Amino acid sequence: MSKLIVYTSTFGNTKKIAEAIVEATGPESRLVKADELTAEMLKDVDFAFVGSPTIAWNYAPGFGKVFDVIKSANVPGLKTAAFDTGLKKWYAGDGAGRISKKLAQVGCKAVGKMRFIVLGKEGPLKDGEVERAKEWGSGLCLRV
Ligand SMILES: Cc1cc2nc3c(=O)[nH]c(=O)nc-3n(C[C@H](O)[C@H](O)[C@H](O)COP(=O)(O)O)c2cc1C
Numbered sequence: 001m002s003k004l005i006v007y008t009s010t011f012g013n014t015k016k017i018a019e020a021i022v023e024a025t026g027p028e029s030r031l032v033k034a035d036e037l038t039a040e041m042l043k044d045v046d047f048a049f050v051g052s053p054t055i056a057w058n059y060a061p062g063f064g065k066v067f068d069v070i071k072s073a074n075v076p077g078l079k080t081a082a083f084d085t086g087l088k089k090w091y092a093g094d095g096a097g098r099i100s101k102k103l104a105q106v107g108c109k110a111v112g113k114m115r116f117i118v119l120g121k122e123g124p125l126k127d128g129e130v131e132r133a134k135e136w137g138s139g140l141c142l143r144v
Helices: 013-024 065-073 095-105 129-143
Strands: 003-007 029-033 047-053 079-087 109-118
Touching: 003 013, 013 029, 013 047, 013 079, 013 109, 013 129, 047 095, 047 129, 065 095, 079 095, 079 129, 095 109, 109 129
Parallel strands: 003 029, 003 047, 047 079, 079 109
Antiparallel strands: none
16 A cells, blocks of 8 residues: 655754654655645555644645645545644644645545644653554554
8 A cells, every 4th residue: 555644843842753653654755845745645555544733723824835735646445544732731732633634625534633732832752652653653564
């Protein structure tokens, strides 16, 4: 099963989660930075993970272009899972939830969504989050 892990990251936390998912989901997984994603890359992909830090209660500024590329690739029903990194606070918002909604709007089938927790505004990731990402990613791939 061909998988694409699309992410953006400023301080490296979301990158670590994306790399963990790639590592856990096998040789057919490819890591792509959001600003390098092309419609061509999405052809023949069976499952895409899409992740961003939560910034101001949303996905990162500029990350919205990912949804335009997915729309232009014309891959209706593409299975996707959204993830984000962010704070565990009542006011934190839900970047993964925002990503999920946008994925549905461009015709994707959302099969999973997960937040990964950082301890401060620029990280680091909470202990155990990289391992949790590996389990989440590999578990989802077994189910789809
Ligand atoms: C300007 C700014 C705004 C942020 N806004 C939020 C937010 O609304 N909710 C949240 O949970 N975390 C927020 N954070 C924390 C980031 O989501 C967190 O540090 C994230 O892990 C950064 O990811 P990166 O290392 O991949 O760039 C913010 C961080 C910055 C620098």
